[in-house]
Amino acid sequence: MLTSCDAGFLSQLSGLLPPGTLAAPEPRYLEEPRGRLAGQAGAVALPRNVDEVSVILRACHAAHVPVVPYGGGTGLVGGQVATTGAVPLVLSLERMQAIRDIYPSENVLIAEAGAVLADVQNAAASAARLFPLSLASEGSARIGGLLACNAGGVNVLRYGNARDLVLGLEVVLADGRIWNGLKRLRKDNTGYDLRHLMIGSEGTLGVITAASLRLSPRPAKQGAALMVVTGPDAALELLALAQDRIGGGISAFELIAGMGLSFLAETMPQVRQPFAQAPDWMVLIDLGLPEALDPTDALEGLFSEAHEKGLVSDGVIAASLAQRKDFWNLRESIPEANRHIGAISSHDISLPLSEISTFISRAGPELARINTYRINCFGHLGDGNLHYNIFPVAGVDRRAHEQERACIKTCVHDLVHEMGGSVSAEHGIGRLKARDLVTYGDPVKLAAMRAIKHALDPHGIMNPGAVLVDGEM
Structure with a gap:
């Protein structure tokens, strides 16, 4: 009790x-x-x-x-x-915001949990290194919370999720014991990896107080392009083609629906749009290449080949770093435009890459059986993570559809589960999805999670109600 x-x-x-x-x-x-x-x-x-x-x-x-x-x-x-x-x-x-140490030759930075992500990025840059975790809230999100929910962001395709950027942790357990695990090792095969247990546990097993973070060399040259694609299936073919031609130089590959651009025009007209008329679908491709390679040449070659294959119909290649920044400002402004419109139900989902196009084609008609909505689908196509958000038609407040919210979520999540996907890709479970974890989670996994929770937090004091439903510890 x-x-x-x-x-x-x-x-x-x-x-x-x-x-x-x-x-x-x-x-x-x-x-x-x-x-x-x-x-x-x-x-x-x-x-x-x-x-x-x-x-x-x-x-x-x-x-x-x-x-x-x-x-x-x-x-x-x-x-x-x-x-x-x-x-x-x-x-x-x-208050725990310190950058404790930077080891440029090791590509390691040690930060306290309260450090803001943008400050960690800047500290890495001051040592001519890159901390690649990047997301829209990086000016206020803090390292401890980002690791606690295993944040994703836009660069997962190249650098991995938050857990892939951590070498060691300092954690205080529920009973106050301190685990001094701030190692800088790439290889440490000494038993259970508590680091990965704590990352993604959302504060239910202990409190992350500091982390040893993996840095990367800064790309010598960067480039970006917006390419209009015929649909999500063409976007996936373009991704495969880009990986064949450019390989590991692709940092991000973002899918953007025309609805997102319409929302920007409606709520944030100051955001510069790249096309006179919003296309139904486009992708943002971001590159980071070594000195010997030219990103503009790589993107021009990719566009030419993709155009010949009928995958793309139009495109804009950034002519400068400032224009590349404009492209990213467009992408990162879409969630803010969504907030201005007011979503009825928002979904952070992931799917096997080959199922994404089928999901998008099936989900719209399924939702239309409930009511008429506007759908803004965008996200990190390279790692299969979609933000599939449902909005009222123009002129209608989301509160008019509040009674449909649970039905909408069930419709989307049932389809995701049927297609072998996940109902939480990068945002975590928290309290809003704790029941979903029971509905869609593997029973054996859930039993193991409860056993771990009881072993490390026998009184259940750590963030009760998050991840595991109250009373199911």
């Missing part, structure tokens, strides 16, 4: 910590970006170092007080807000 974070507990905890470590919860700690959930908290703890995190968790473990770890608050599945049950203590890592 969990106990609420009340005045008596806070009085005891404050005596164990430096002044100013505990604070009243500001509204931002109780909100999530889509406004679907409203949280609760007895207080916010703002530790300055791993030892203070240890003190906090040890006290919460002893008193059975729930803890909600908090990074940048950018998560989209409600993992950072507890809505029901015993009132938790919110544990924010925002």
